[in-house]
Amino acid sequence: MSSVSAYYNGKTVLITGATGFMGKVLVEKLLRSSPEVKAVYILVRPKAGQSMQERVANMVKCKVFDRVREDCPHFHEKIKPINAELTQPKLAISAEDEEELLARVNVVFHCAATVRFDEPLKWLDESIIQDITPKLLGEWPNTYTYTKALSEYLIQQEKGNLNIAIIRPSIVGASWHEPFPGWIDNFNGTSGIFIAAGKGILRTVIANNEAVADMIPVDVAINLTLAAGWYTAVHRPKNLLVYNCTTGGINPFFWGEMGQYVMSTFKRNPLEQAFRTPNAHMTSSYLINQYWITVSHKAPAILYDLYMRLTGRKPRMMKIINRLHKSMTLLQYFSTQSWSWSSDNMNMLMTHLNTEDKKLYNFDVRQLHWSEYIESYCIGAKKYLLNEDMAGIPAAKQHLRKLRNIRYAFNTTLLVIIWRIFIARSQMARNIWYFVVSLCYKFLSYFRASSTLRH
Numbered sequence: 001m002s003s004v005s006a007y008y009n010g011k012t013v014l015i016t017g018a019t020g021f022m023g024k025v026l027v028e029k030l031l032r033s034s035p036e037v038k039a040v041y042i043l044v045r046p047k048a049g050q051s052m053q054e055r056v057a058n059m060v061k062c063k064v065f066d067r068v069r070e071d072c073p074h075f076h077e078k079i080k081p082i083n084a085e086l087t088q089p090k091l092a093i094s095a096e097d098e099e100e101l102l103a104r105v106n107v108v109f110h111c112a113a114t115v116r117f118d119e120p121l122k123w124l125d126e127s128i129i130q131d132i133t134p135k136l137l138g139e140w141p142n143t144y145t146y147t148k149a150l151s152e153y154l155i156q157q158e159k160g161n162l163n164i165a166i167i168r169p170s171i172v173g174a175s176w177h178e179p180f181p182g183w184i185d186n187f188n189g190t191s192g193i194f195i196a197a198g199k200g201i202l203r204t205v206i207a208n209n210e211a212v213a214d215m216i217p218v219d220v221a222i223n224l225t226l227a228a229g230w231y232t233a234v235h236r237p238k239n240l241l242v243y244n245c246t247t248g249g250i251n252p253f254f255w256g257e258m259g260q261y262v263m264s265t266f267k268r269n270p271l272e273q274a275f276r277t278p279n280a281h282m283t284s285s286y287l288i289n290q291y292w293i294t295v296s297h298k299a300p301a302i303l304y305d306l307y308m309r310l311t312g313r314k315p316r317m318m319k320i321i322n323r324l325h326k327s328m329t330l331l332q333y334f335s336t337q338s339w340s341w342s343s344d345n346m347n348m349l350m351t352h353l354n355t356e357d358k359k360l361y362n363f364d365v366r367q368l369h370w371s372e373y374i375e376s377y378c379i380g381a382k383k384y385l386l387n388e389d390m391a392g393i394p395a396a397k398q399h400l401r402k403l404r405n406i407r408y409a410f411n412t413t414l415l416v417i418i419w420r421i422f423i424a425r426s427q428m429a430r431n432i433w434y435f436v437v438s439l440c441y442k443f444l445s446y447f448r449a450s451s452t453l454r455h
């Protein structure tokens with residue numbers, strides 16, 4: 001019997017950020033692995049013209065819940081949405097809801113956050129905050145990491161006698177096994193970059209091939225979170241424990257390898273309607289990167305947008321390229337450096353799990369085979385993010401062949417034009433040209449004569 005699963009059975013759990021990528025995996029795993037969990041309260045805000053109820057009704061229809069739906073068709077009845085906006089005083093939770101939560105909730109998982117690296121700070125007048133942000137950030141690379149550090153500090157200071165643990169995942173990627181291999185539902189972080197590379201839009205990336213790409217599958221992070229929740233509640237460690245949920249120190253994976261695996265997967269399983277054949281390179285040189293940005297990002301985007309304009313359609317490629325450059329600039333800090341994170345608490349937690357826990361809440365990343373994981377991640381992005389059917393792969397390959405022929409024809413035409421211009425201006429180039437042409441002519445005549453003799 002799994003101790004972790006047994007702990008959550010009969011408990012009432014509150015989750016923030018349940019509509020997000022990790023939150024959904026957490027809700028699903030909790031309901032599936034502890035089917036007797038009493039209730040799962042989730043804090044949800046209305047968004048994009050949808051009420052809280054509409055959002056939750058759409059959320060439970062998501063594919064990520066297919067497995068728990070199979071085991072327990074009425075799983076959604078345990079999900080209790082509460083209207084909340086976390087940036088508002090008292091989280092904008094009504095007095096009745098607050099009373100209900102205080103009376104019932106046993107465990108809280110706080111997952112909500114904005115994952116934009118450059119979200120403006122908001123607690124003062126906008127113009128003042130803009131001026132002082134660089135000073136506040138100091139050594140921190142962005143507002144995301146700065147506010148995370150602030151929150152951790154605040155928790156340390158204010159936790160009182162609550163049993164709290166902090167989980168710090170590195171770059172969270174698609175799921176490794178659960179609920180399905182390769183499951184992913186947003187374009188944040190590496191997912192959007194993989195897709196841009198697979199579509200042939202992204203051709204150059206600033207990264208250090210030898211730097212550690214500290215990626216962690218979402219199901220590993222969630223398994224660790226649930227196990228850490230159990231350990232914190234049952235073993236009540238004296239100090240607040242921080243679990244670095246990372247792979248770099250245990251099973252390191254490098255940016256160079258990542259680039260290779262992504263390219264090779266998309267060559268074998270191309271995305272539909274690619275813009276160009278996938279061919280992204282990593283470089284640690286700013287100048288080389290700028291060169292490729294101009295030649296391989298901006299120039300084709302300008303040509304494509306011109307073509308769109310001429311055919312009466314809305315140009316969009318330059319906009320996509322600008323957005324891509326913005327996220328690449330934010331990622332650069334992480335793709336050019338390595339960090340060492342202690343895995344001590346993760347290893348300690350593992351020693352407290354029984355055999356059943358280790359199977360049900362597996363976070364042993366030594367078993368992770370990176371090339372298989374990245375292949376499943378890219379295929380997951382194709383299936384779950386872009387809704388592309390694997391049956392469309394032959395057509396996608398055909399499209400890539402067409403793009404390759406267009407590229408050959410374009411390059412040949414360009415070469416001939418450049419050569420003609422060169423010939424018109426230089427006697428030496430003309431002489432070389434006549435020499436090559438006469439050589440070809442002689443070779444052809446010789447070939448014809450020798451084949452006539454043989455017959």
Ligand SMILES: NC(=O)c1ccc[n+]([C@@H]2O[C@H](COP(=O)([O-])OP(=O)(O)OC[C@H]3O[C@@H](n4cnc5c(N)ncnc54)[C@H](OP(=O)(O)O)[C@@H]3O)[C@@H](O)[C@H]2O)c1
Nearest residue numbers: 017018019020021022023085086087111112113169171172
């Ligand atoms: N993804 C990663 O690579 C990664 C890595 C390390 C740590 N983390 C941390 O893991 C947690 C979950 O990340 P994620 O990738 O699942 O992010 P996500 O998909 O963007 O989800 C964020 C969640 O937070 C909610 N939220 C944000 N602001 C809110 C507000 N003001 N009021 C109420 N709800 C709010 C969102 O609700 P709406 O749906 O209403 O927007 C959403 O449910 C975050 O704390 C993140 O910092 C993520």
